[in-house]
Amino acid sequence: MMMRMGSVMRKVVCLLAWLSVGQVSGSYLPQDMNRTLQDLLQHYKISKSDIYDGKQVFPKEELKGKMESQMLFMGGVLEAYEKLIVHMLKELPTPSPLSATSGDKADTSGPSTAKPLAAGNTRSNLNKVLEKIRDLKLHSYKEQVKILHELQKLKHIEMDNIKVQGKALWELPWIYEKANSLADNVMRRRRRRRQTRTKSRLGA
């Protein structure tokens, strides 16, 4: 279990790094965040064969469809990153009070003293990344995250509760109407767009 978790994390950090050097020109990736990620990758090392094993932690197929769907999926991805990084922070060894007070030149008697220092660096780097992700989520994905939370609640409906069952049936006429009219609207909008395209092509 630990091993698997570790390998997933390595993949995620790898993906973060990949995103940082990836196609999207990097214009949205601040230099300092890139540096932080490169630093973290020194700690969460992954092999080339792991990077290119064709299995992404976050499938990119979902990022090809409609803009609204992409935003929703991305909201979920950001949520997952937040959870994952919080988990990674918890897994770091806690700094011992001794090495925290004695500074960089703690005694070099064993590898055990070097670890908390390295972990401290990793911790602050992870915290930096976490902050970036939370900022992005809060500023640009508020609506999506709200929907995702509502979806999570749907999963926990009390299926065995007879009152819930009755009320759900009671609400169904409105829901059914709404679901159909939504789908219908979307289809009509699509058809209208197609027609306009054809017309403008004929006019040209």
Ligand SMILES: *[C@@H]1O[C@H](CO)[C@@H](O)[C@H](O)[C@H]1NC(C)=O
């Ligand atoms: C991020 O850092 C790496 C390593 O220094 C560099 O090769 C890459 O070009 C940087 N990416 C961006 C988007 O700045």
